[in-house]
Amino acid sequence: MEKAKFKYSAQEGILELEGSEEFVSKHFESLTDLIRIISRHVVVEQHQHANARETSEAVINASVSSEAKEEKNSQTSQTVADVQKEGIAQYPNYFSEINGNLKIVSNIPGTSVKSKMTNAAILFCYGSKLLGDEMVASKDIRVVCEEHGCLDSPNFSKVFSDRTTFLSDGVKGGNKNIKLTFQGEKKARELLESAQS
Structure with a gap:
């Protein structure tokens, strides 16, 4: 049995898989979407090799005014909003x-009321x-x-009882916050792709 290895580093956050080729391939496929999402939101900075560069960069950063930092934060927020x-x-x-509210502007697929819900x-x-909203209120x-x-x-x-698709928190019978599992996200992409074809 051949061993395989996969390593990913979003600025040394590192995600590493090692095992049989079948194991790594199976998990690699399920992680590629996660890696794409992480890569969109993580700004990877170049590593500085010379201490002199790091020192001069620290001096420059220390002299940056608070207005410039606020402008940079504003630009970063705008970039995230654009993404x-x-x-x-x-x-x-x-x-x-x-x-400012998300709307579904197409017919919901499904053959029964339960499947449409x-x-x-x-x-x-x-x-x-x-x-950018990971959790959604069930009332929405x-x-x-x-x-x-x-x-x-x-x-x-009862729609949210499928733990392979939804994760939820909240009180039974009350408002809950709902989040998709990776499997749920895969189902969403399949629904969207089938509607586009």
Whole structure:
């Protein structure tokens, strides 16, 4: 059995897989999307090899005014916002941002009310993640289901019982915060890709 190894470093954060070729290949496929997302949000700086360079850089950084730092933070925030908007821009037939709120602007796929509710939750959570919101309030997903005419109120909370797709926190019977698992994100991409083809 051949051994394989995969190593990734987002500025020495390092993610390393080692094992049989089958093991590494299987996990590499599931991690590529995660690595892409991390790479978009991590600014990797060049390592400085000479101490003199590091010292002069520290002096320069110390002399930067607070106004310049605020401007840099503002530019960084703008860049992150652009990346997030670019995320939903990949799916203009599905997502739109209206008055700062994510909207699903296409029909929700599914053959039953339950499958449509589930798909609405998956798509809304994924779109929210593309906008930078990892967690989504279940009440917001409920509104999406109402807007698309696929809300089955007595069974709404059962949609989130699938732990392979959703992670949730909150009180039973109360408002919960919902997040997609990696498997849930994969389902969202499959739904979006099938709609585009």
